Every structure is written in C-alpha cells, then in structure tokens.
Amino acid sequence: MTAHNASSKYGQYTGGPDPLAPPVDLAEALEAVAEDVMSGYSPRRALQEFLHRGTRTNAGLDELAGRVQQRRRELLGRHRLDGTLQEVKKLLESAVLDERKQLARDAMMDDTDRDFRQMQLQNLPTSTSAAVNELASYDWQSSMARESYERIKDLLGREVLDQRFAGMKEALESATEEDRAAVSRMLGDLNALLEQHRLGEDSDADFQTFMERHGRFFPEDPQSVEELIDILARRAAAAQRLLQSMSPEQREELMQLSSQAFGSAELVAQLEQMHASLRVLRPGENWSGSENFEGQEGLGLGDGTGVIQDLAELDTLAEQLAQSHNGAHLDDVDLEALARQLGENAAVSARTLAEIERAMHDGGYLRRGADGELRLSPQAVRRLGKSLLRDAAKQLSGRQGSRDTRMSGAAGEQTGSSREWQFGDAEPWDVTRTITNAIRRTIAEGGNPSRGLQLAVGDIEVSETEARTQxxxxxxxxxxxxxxxxxxxxxxxxxxxxxxxxxxxxxxxxxxxxxxxxxxxxxxxxxxxxxxxxxxxxxxxxxxxxxxxxxxxxxxxxxxxxxxxxxxxxxxxxxxxxxxxxxxxxxxxxxxxxxxxxxxxxxxxxxxxxxxxxxxxxxxxxxxxxxxxxxxxxxxxxxxxxxxxxxxxxxxxxxxxxxxxxxxxxxx
CATH class of the missing domain: 3.40.50.410 (von Willebrand factor, type A domain)
Structure with a gap:
C-alpha cells in the first residue's frame, strides 16, 4: 500500500459572498438612517445617504466612486495611442539600416543597381505608412532587413485582429500560414453567421456549429449568438472610439498601414465587413465617442482597445455606484467588473453595502406605507428607542449628585403571595410555583417530568407586590x-x-x-x-x-x-x-x-x-x-x-x- 502525502493550499474565498461570514451588523445602519429620518430626510434618502457614506469599517459608495474616477484619470494620464506606430517605425528603421549595410558590403552587386537601391532607400517618404507601402514590392538583399519588414506585416496583422478579438496578438505570435488561414476561415464563417442573424435565418444549430469549429478564438465562451454579438460589438465599438481618440495624422497613418496586415487585403476586407454588420446589429453601442489620452506609455491597437473598454466599464460602474436613477439598487453593481478595476476589497465593500440595503428591507426595518413611501417600521423604532434609552441612562447616571437609578420596572415590594401571570405583568416570576405547576400538568397529561419539562403559559405565576401608583x-x-x-x-x-x-x-x-x-x-x-x-x-x-x-x-x-x-x-x-x-x-x-x-x-x-x-x-x-x-x-x-x-x-x-x-x- 502506497502512502501519498497530500498538500493543501488555502486562500481567499472567491466564489461569491463568503458562506462563513457573519451576518451584517445593522445597528450602525439603523441608527444612522433613523438619525437622518428624525432630521427630516425620507427613509429612502436616509438609507441612500448612509450607503454613500459607508460604515466605520466599510467604504461607502462615494469613496468607491471616487476611486473609479481616480482609476480613470490614471489610465488617461499614463498612456498614449501611438504604440503601434512607434513599433512599426522602429522595425522600419531597422530594416532600412540593415539593407543599407548589406548594399555597402556586397562587392558582387552591380554599381548601377546598388546606386538605384540606395537612392530608393534615401528617398523614402517621411510618413511611416507611406514608406512601408512603398517598400511592399522591394526586393530585399539583406535577410535581416527582410525579416524586420515581415515582422511589420505580422505585427500589423496581429494588432488589427487584437482590436476586434481580445488576446489575438499573443495567440498569433509566431503564427504559421496555416494559423492565418484558420483566422481567415473563422472570419468568413463569422460574417456569414452575422448576415444570417441579421436576416433572421440563423438557428441555434448554426451557432453551435460555428463554436465547434472556431470556439478557441473566443475565450469569453459565449452561450448564444446574441452573447457572441454583444462581445464582438463592445470590442468593435471600443476599437472605433480608439481610432477617434487619435490625432487625424495618427489615424490616417494606421488606415494606410492596415493594408499591410499579414500582407493580406482580404483580411482587412473581412474585418470591415464584420464591423459594418456589428454596427447594424448593435446600433446602441457607443460608436462615436473619444477619449483624451495625455500619458507617455505607448499603447498598441489591441491594448489601446482594451483600455478604452476599461474606461467604458469604469463609466458604467460610476453610474451604478451613483444610484441616481429611479429603482436603483446596489444589486445592480457589477461586482466582477468592480473587482477587475479596483481590486477584490472594493467588491467586498460593495457587496457588504448591498447586504445592508437588502437586510434593511428584508429585515423589516423599512416598511412601505399605503402611499407607497418607505417608513421606519415599528420594529426599527423600537430598536432605535432601546439604543437611545441606553444613552439616556448613561447621561442620567453620570449627572453630578444623582443616585443610582434602576430601570427594572414598576413592581413594588413583594408580599409573599403569588398569582397567575397575566399579559402586561412586569412582576418577577415565582419560579418554585411555576415549576411545580409544570410538573403537575405534565403528570396529569400522562407525561414523565424526568424526561423533560416544557413550560406552558398557564404554568407561570408571578410574585404579588404591593400596589404601586401608575x-x-x-x-x-x-x-x-x-x-x-x-x-x-x-x-x-x-x-x-x-x-x-x-x-x-x-x-x-x-x-x-x-x-x-x-x-x-x-x-x-x-x-x-x-x-x-x-x-x-x-x-x-x-x-x-x-x-x-x-x-x-x-x-x-x-x-x-x-x-x-x-x-x-x-x-x-x-x-x-x-x-x-x-x-x-x-x-x-x-x-x-x-x-x-x-x-x-x-x-x-x-x-x-x-x-x-x-x-x-x-x-x-x-x-x-x-x-x-x-x-x-x-x-x-x-x-x-x-x-x-x-x-x-x-x-x-x-x-x-x-x-x-x-x-x-x-x-x-
């Protein structure tokens, strides 16, 4: 028999609300809400104000919204959008330099051919895109130069695809011709599926067939054609906003360079067809916005589109955290998006606030009146009164010269007699008579007191006290x-x-x-x-x-x-x-x-x-x-x-x- 040493790893629970976490403490929330209600706020607004302020230990909506805005400013202040252009420019300069070195040391080359090539390189346009396009048919003499130029086409192809399909840039690194052909087939099938859906001629089987063939290109794992379109449209709209956030010169450069993506005009045409279909199918997406990037860290097309999507997600979170529209609830806040943007602790804070909001309603502390407005329930008023009474007792006991005041009730001195308990009695129980009554009743009912005794209301007797004035x-x-x-x-x-x-x-x-x-x-x-x-x-x-x-x-x-x-x-x-x-x-x-x-x-x-x-x-x-x-x-x-x-x-x-x-x- 072989023994196996098992090892376990422990970490923070991430499967939703912690099942072992204690219930939220509503004392602070109830006191704060009631305080605002007594100051003149409606219960609805008072609860909203509390949730925006947060608790002593938990960030409120205002703090979370402030962090969302700070995150947004950080993204815009850190990045700029010419990362792909700068990378292409470096590869182009490297290719031209290597080619010139090769021409200079190639003793077997005809002088006329050498002079022509050197002049061609010397007179390249200053525009990166124009220079790349002009060299499309150039017969490179240097293998290193040819490799650098091919890397430009490969980079552009991966970046253009990464704009529309997140993660494609890394997935197609060192891609073979077969890999590129698979992408082309996927785009062809995708455009056909989108057109079928636009005409209402597609079926669930068509979607399933498409995913069986090309599911590896969609790590989001959409479960329907509608989900697939949502994913693609959000990414395509972000790509469009990215282009509109660039300067006119940058945008023109990229448009001209796109024709060199994988050296395939067909790829660009397929992407343009997909883009046009998505705009028709999802006209409600933000296709016309733009952002003002002011940083120094260059972003490629794919990464830039991802940042644009982050900005859109932050805007949505800001709207959710504002809770400004009628019928807003904290259950509307996308906790997964909040965790992505601000970290897990922010999501925990929002989840706690949502639990407080839910518990205030479900716990009976807020009650909707006949007019539809929320009000503090009798239960909430009692709980608040209990807290305020404790405060008053502390004030009373702390007053100079005051004697110890007990709040034990209205009973006077005991007379030695007892009587049956009646509703509203505040006198102490006569425990001996009460237990005796329970034993007698249990025996009379055929039970055995030694096996357990249950008190009934009729068993209870209270000690009689001297009459005290009410x-x-x-x-x-x-x-x-x-x-x-x-x-x-x-x-x-x-x-x-x-x-x-x-x-x-x-x-x-x-x-x-x-x-x-x-x-x-x-x-x-x-x-x-x-x-x-x-x-x-x-x-x-x-x-x-x-x-x-x-x-x-x-x-x-x-x-x-x-x-x-x-x-x-x-x-x-x-x-x-x-x-x-x-x-x-x-x-x-x-x-x-x-x-x-x-x-x-x-x-x-x-x-x-x-x-x-x-x-x-x-x-x-x-x-x-x-x-x-x-x-x-x-x-x-x-x-x-x-x-x-x-x-x-x-x-x-x-x-x-x-x-x-x-x-x-x-x-x-």
Whole structure:
C-alpha cells in the first residue's frame, strides 16, 4: 500500500459572498438612517445617504466612486495611442539600416543597381505608412532587413485582429500560414453567421456549429449568438472610439498601414465587413465617442482597445455606484467588473453595502406605507428607542449628585403571595410555583417530568407586590420653527423615543401621550413623531398643547399625572373661538393669560409639571420660572446633549414622588 502525502493550499474565498461570514451588523445602519429620518430626510434618502457614506469599517459608495474616477484619470494620464506606430517605425528603421549595410558590403552587386537601391532607400517618404507601402514590392538583399519588414506585416496583422478579438496578438505570435488561414476561415464563417442573424435565418444549430469549429478564438465562451454579438460589438465599438481618440495624422497613418496586415487585403476586407454588420446589429453601442489620452506609455491597437473598454466599464460602474436613477439598487453593481478595476476589497465593500440595503428591507426595518413611501417600521423604532434609552441612562447616571437609578420596572415590594401571570405583568416570576405547576400538568397529561419539562403559559405565576401608583405621562414637545433653526429638532425626537421605549417596555402599566405644539398642537404616535419633518410655521401654541394634555389626563383619572414640557420659546399663539390659532409676536397678553389659566387648572388637579427650558431666551426664562413657582413645578435647563437623560430622570422623580405620597391619583 502506497502512502501519498497530500498538500493543501488555502486562500481567499472567491466564489461569491463568503458562506462563513457573519451576518451584517445593522445597528450602525439603523441608527444612522433613523438619525437622518428624525432630521427630516425620507427613509429612502436616509438609507441612500448612509450607503454613500459607508460604515466605520466599510467604504461607502462615494469613496468607491471616487476611486473609479481616480482609476480613470490614471489610465488617461499614463498612456498614449501611438504604440503601434512607434513599433512599426522602429522595425522600419531597422530594416532600412540593415539593407543599407548589406548594399555597402556586397562587392558582387552591380554599381548601377546598388546606386538605384540606395537612392530608393534615401528617398523614402517621411510618413511611416507611406514608406512601408512603398517598400511592399522591394526586393530585399539583406535577410535581416527582410525579416524586420515581415515582422511589420505580422505585427500589423496581429494588432488589427487584437482590436476586434481580445488576446489575438499573443495567440498569433509566431503564427504559421496555416494559423492565418484558420483566422481567415473563422472570419468568413463569422460574417456569414452575422448576415444570417441579421436576416433572421440563423438557428441555434448554426451557432453551435460555428463554436465547434472556431470556439478557441473566443475565450469569453459565449452561450448564444446574441452573447457572441454583444462581445464582438463592445470590442468593435471600443476599437472605433480608439481610432477617434487619435490625432487625424495618427489615424490616417494606421488606415494606410492596415493594408499591410499579414500582407493580406482580404483580411482587412473581412474585418470591415464584420464591423459594418456589428454596427447594424448593435446600433446602441457607443460608436462615436473619444477619449483624451495625455500619458507617455505607448499603447498598441489591441491594448489601446482594451483600455478604452476599461474606461467604458469604469463609466458604467460610476453610474451604478451613483444610484441616481429611479429603482436603483446596489444589486445592480457589477461586482466582477468592480473587482477587475479596483481590486477584490472594493467588491467586498460593495457587496457588504448591498447586504445592508437588502437586510434593511428584508429585515423589516423599512416598511412601505399605503402611499407607497418607505417608513421606519415599528420594529426599527423600537430598536432605535432601546439604543437611545441606553444613552439616556448613561447621561442620567453620570449627572453630578444623582443616585443610582434602576430601570427594572414598576413592581413594588413583594408580599409573599403569588398569582397567575397575566399579559402586561412586569412582576418577577415565582419560579418554585411555576415549576411545580409544570410538573403537575405534565403528570396529569400522562407525561414523565424526568424526561423533560416544557413550560406552558398557564404554568407561570408571578410574585404579588404591593400596589404601586401608575402614571399618565404627557410629554409636550415644541415643534416651532426655532426648534429646527437652532438645531434642537433631533435632540427633541431622540428624547421622545427614549421615554417612549422606557414606558412601553419597563413601565407598561403607565400611559404615555406624545403631544407636539407649534402653531397648533397635535397628539402623535411615536412613528409619526419620528418621521415629522421640520416645521416652518412660526408659533408656540402651548395653550393648545395643554388642552390636549388635560383631555389625556381626564381619560386616566386613577393615575398620577405627570406633565413634561420641552420648549425653547415663550407662548406666542393660542386657540380662539372656532378653533383658529392666533399668533402674535411679541406674545399677546391674552395668549399668556389663557396659557397660564390652563396650567393653573392642571396644577390644581395635582399634576406634576416640569419645564425643560432650551436656550437662553429671557422671556422664556421669566415665564417658566414664574409658572413653576405658581403651580409648584420644576424647571430644568439641560444642555442639548443631556436632554434625554434629564427627561427620563424627571420621569423617575415624578413616579417616585407619586408612590412616596401614597399612590393617590389626582382629584377632579
């Protein structure tokens, strides 16, 4: 038995998305998108902005597009298009020099013949193409000179073919007459196939027969005649743009030289026929463009056509990365082309962005509304609120002199008794009673608890706690023009989200109302407030907001009433008969009077009121300080970055006070 030593090689996975890669982390994307949405962007635009910026560790679309443009500039700045002409010129000079040396040392040659040949070489045209064509019938005396001249024809043939068929220059190096005849047969069959297709007379069998005969000339391995035409047309259009990018003199030189390709006029005619057919079959290709090359590195016809194709591919990538047309998705980005042009890391970055875009939609974070517009889903709002609540808790715990505040829920001290769990209960489980219930149920159902135990909802019991006061909390947020103009719009929304998350998850027995007040006031759910665009109407109608808060409190008569008001300006509007809003600046006396009257009414019912004063407006400071003294309320003037922690802290303070005072609700 023979032992074999097997060796393995490991490298980067290149078969598409890494199957072992962890799923993309949407936390950063969701936070950034939601932040922009709260600032006034639509969810669609917010997601686009995030994808263009990229993540902390992943290049965005803007960076990738910039690298595409840099690559384009590098190609144009590095190359020039006279590589074939320069190579032909060198071969011609070498042939003429070798011929002159041969004439000078050939003692057996007739002097008259020598003089004639020397004069013929001396008087060659200055144009390279004209000189090459004039020497087409010259009887070379030097074998080295003849070889150099034949290399010109061979080079031109390979370059002309390489213009139309990528890789042909290298494939036909040191080609035999048989190889050239095979190329000629391929061109003849190809032109016949293209003509059949143009007339609608070809079949799949015709294409298969063609590929069986000539497939080695097409490394792209087209699977249909349409794919074949696409490949050839893109290359032919690039070859055309290459010629149009040359100077008129260069273009004229090459046109004249082309007749010497392999010394075969038939080859040139076949290529021209193919070119004409492709223009008819693919008129949508760019046949008329040009580029401005400014470099020093000469390119041959084939390589130059390849660079022109690279430039076209870069232009297509730039358009794909721009994502500027309706219905654009990152799945449209050609990752293989991106890897070719910018490297595999760029393709990985684009693939990651596409996965984020897909996950934001498929993961339920963006939802299309009845009007067809994208919106943050409730799931996204909850996840964002959780993050903002953590931030608020950090702010709260970091405030000087603050005690440790636990967000464990609304349960009071345990009484020692337990009861069956009901939906919405936040009390801790009685684990012993719960497990006992599960064992009894399992035995009653004929099961064996020793083989495994499954809990049912009916098994769960929770520990009873002393009754604690529930709170009805009204958060009034100013949405007047100044809030957006002074950069307070986003912190206001972040604060509302954090408080909403706290109440809805940790204090589910409490009730929260979100009320905005600008020229008018309005009750909103958290999704509406999150998506609310900046208001451009002037007016701070606290009066209307207090009316809505009073209505909310009256619908919760047994709860402690907590009123939190976030504003950056004194009242400048109030409701009048008929429901119209009357705006006045400076504030009208009537506006102040009706607002104070409504605050007094709430204060008399035991509502705990806290004003959060934003900014340094003297009128606002006088108003809120006066009202706090009048109704026994509080005034907090937090920095914008501390607003969330301040509001959450006041919510806890109000709940603690309500429970400490005996848990009684307001009396009307």
């Amino acid at each position: 709170a009805a909390v009204a958060l009034l947020v100013d949405v007047s023009f100044s809030m957006a103009a002074e950069g307070r719009w986003l912190p206001m929304k972040r604060t509302a989200l954090a408080l909403h998350q706290l109440v809805s998850t940790r204090f589910r027995g409490d009730s929260l109302a979100l009320i905005t007040f600008g020229r008018y006031a309005q009750s909103m759910d958290i999704g509406e407030l999150t998506a609310l665009p900046a208001q451009h109407e002037q007016g701070t109608n606290l009066h209307h907001g207090l009316l809505l808060a009073g209505r909310f409190f009256r619908s919760h008569p047994t709860m402690a009433h907590v009123l939190l008001i976030v504003t950056d300006g004194e009242p400048t509007a109030h409701l009048v008969a008929g429901g119209e809003s009357l705006f006045s600046w400076p504030p009208a006396e009537e506006t102040i009077q009706v607002t104070v009257s409504e605050l007094d009414r709430l204060g008399r019912t035991g509502t705990q009121v806290t004003f959060f004063r934003l900014g340094d407006d003297p009128g606002l400071e006088r108003f809120v300080q006066g009202m706090a003294r009048r109704i026994g309320g509080r005034v907090v003037a937090p920095a914008l970055e501390d607003l969330g922690g301040a509001v959450v802290g006041e919510y806890f303070r109000a709940r603690f006070k309500a429970n400490h005072d005996g848990g009684t609700g307001p009396v009307f």
